Amino acid sequence: DTEVTQTPKHLVMGMTNKKSLKCEQHMGHRAMYWYKQKAKKPPELMFVYSYEKLSINESVPSRFSPECPNSSLLNLHLHALQPEDSALYLCASSRTWTSGSTDTQYFGPGTRLTVL
Amino acid sequence: GENVEQHPSTLSVQEGDSAVIKCTYSDSASNYFPWYKQELGKRPQLIIDIRSNVGEKKDQRIAVTLNKTAKHFSLHITETQPEDSAVYFCAASYGGGGNKLTFGTGTQLKVEL
Numbered sequence: 465d466t467e468v469t470q471t472p473k474h475l476v477m478g479m480t481n482k483k484s485l486k487c488e489q490h491m492g493h494r495a496m497y498w499y500k501q502k503a504k505k506p507p508e509l510m511f512v513y514s515y516e517k518l519s520i521n522e523s524v525p526s527r528f529s530p531e532c533p534n535s536s537l538l539n540l541h542l543h544a545l546q547p548e549d550s551a552l553y554l555c556a557s558s559r560t561w562t563s564g565s566t567d568t569q570y571f572g573p574g575t576r577l578t579v580l
Numbered sequence: 581g582e583n584v585e586q587h588p589s590t591l592s593v594q595e596g597d598s599a600v601i602k603c604t605y606s607d608s609a610s611n612y613f614p615w616y617k618q619e620l621g622k623r624p625q626l627i628i629d630i631r632s633n634v635g636e637k638k639d640q641r642i643a644v645t646l647n648k649t650a651k652h653f654s655l656h657i658t659e660t661q662p663e664d665s666a667v668y669f670c671a672a673s674y675g676g677g678g679n680k681l682t683f684g685t686g687t688q689l690k691v692e693l
Contacts (some may be wrong), residue, residue: 506683
């Protein structure tokens with residue numbers, strides 16, 4: 465299995481809702497990432513997990529809460545989002561996240577999020 | 581931090597022609613340079629990558645060249661086909677901080693019949 469999967473594909477939520485995005489990989493990768501991508505822009509890194517521990521938080525607002533329950537799963541919990549948070553949320557994984565690493569990052573298909 | 585510039589932002593070629601996209605990076609410590617293709621509504625997909633100990637890499641119609649002295653790398657697509665139409669992102673990874681990718685701003689490639 466060489467794929468990263470994400471659910472749901474689409475999500476519409478109100479500003480008071482709580483929802484979660486899910487990401488899964490079975491490649492044995494020990495690094496997992498959340499990216500946010502706006503239309504016609506490159507992906508922006510949000511969080512990095514390495515060996516199920518949060519390694520990087522790119523100053524993301526607390527209304528986004530990541531969780532890594534095990535080495536194959538990555539969640540992103542959403543609460544009190546704003547309309548400007550509407551975007552494509554991409555999950556990615558790589559073999560490792562270590563100094564000097566040149567491991568390839570593989571992206572999931574993304575969740576298209578609309579905040580009303 | 582690393583900064584990656586990508587040109588052109590849009591590129592239109594005739595089917596069968598070659599396409600070249602260029603990127604420059606700022607951090608001489610960067611050691612990994614992937615290229616991703618993203619079709620509309622789809623995931624970014626790795627099409628080719630190059631590491632800093634190699635100057636050129638080729639995979640069928642796609643090639644990437646790296647000039648470490650000048651800090652630039654380029655994507656070359658030969659014999660373009662309509663299915664090559666997509667947005668292409670270059671990226672650079674600074675190995676000293678995990679493998680965080682800094683992306684270029686993207687190139688919209690359109691292959692016309």
